[in-house]
Amino acid sequence: DTEVTQTPKHLVMGMTNKKSLKCEQHMGHRAMYWYKQKAKKPPELMFVYSYEKLSINESVPSRFSPECPNSSLLNLHLHALQPEDSALYLCASSQDGGISYNEQFFGPGTRLTVL
Amino acid sequence: RKEVEQDPGPFNVPEGATVAFNCTYSNSASQSFFWYRQDCRKEPKLLMSVYSSGNEDGRFTAQLNRASQYISLLIRDSKLSDSATYLCVVKNAGKLIFGQGTTLQVKP
Numbered sequence: 001d002t003e004v005t006q007t008p009k010h011l012v013m014g015m016t017n018k019k020s021l022k023c024e025q026h027m028g029h030r031a032m033y034w035y036k037q038k039a040k041k042p043p044e045l046m047f048v049y050s051y052e053k054l055s056i057n058e059s060v061p062s063r064f065s066p067e068c069p070n071s072s073l074l075n076l077h078l079h080a081l082q083p084e085d086s087a088l089y090l091c092a093s094s095q096d097g098g099i100s101y102n103e104q105f106f107g108p109g110t111r112l113t114v115l
Numbered sequence: 116r117k118e119v120e121q122d123p124g125p126f127n128v129p130e131g132a133t134v135a136f137n138c139t140y141s142n143s144a145s146q147s148f149f150w151y152r153q154d155c156r157k158e159p160k161l162l163m164s165v166y167s168s169g170n171e172d173g174r175f176t177a178q179l180n181r182a183s184q185y186i187s188l189l190i191r192d193s194k195l196s197d198s199a200t201y202l203c204v205v206k207n208a209g210k211l212i213f214g215q216g217t218t219l220q221v222k223p
Contacts, residue, residue, distance in 0.1 A: 031209075042215055043211075043213055048209065055209070103149060103164060104161075104211060107158060111156075
């Protein structure tokens, strides 16, 4: 079952709120990813976790804070976001995060609106 | 220059047509290559991996030319349901690098 789930589907938050996005996969994958996608643009990588350790941070502002509690779960904590952070946030997973030829599978995303 | 370049289209074709998308990449050290499909307001879904020997999956054929750093996707006998954005994706050092996507609209 190539399924990655994400909650919530939609989120509206104010600039002073704190919220979290959640992602889960049960495929035994050891690499998990957060992407941000704006309308009519391709996904942009934010973070990579490999074997539950943060391996890539694409210079993302500290108002985004990732967390990987275990190999199946990935969270993205949001605090003091700006309206320009409104986007579709996609989680993905792959067998591992190395240079091997394995594909990434995406969750349905959380559509975030910051007011 | 973008690391992965695609013609954004849109490509408007009638049902049953054959359509080809092209993509070039700049980093010769890129390790693996994919085509993803993304429907409006949905997540990208893997369409197929692309191998040096070329590969086919039903109506879809993907080719890779490492010497020219060029990837292609051919769709035969287009269906209305093929309407989507097709993303050329290159993997480098564990990271996926996406092209801007090519929009396909198949009309009855």
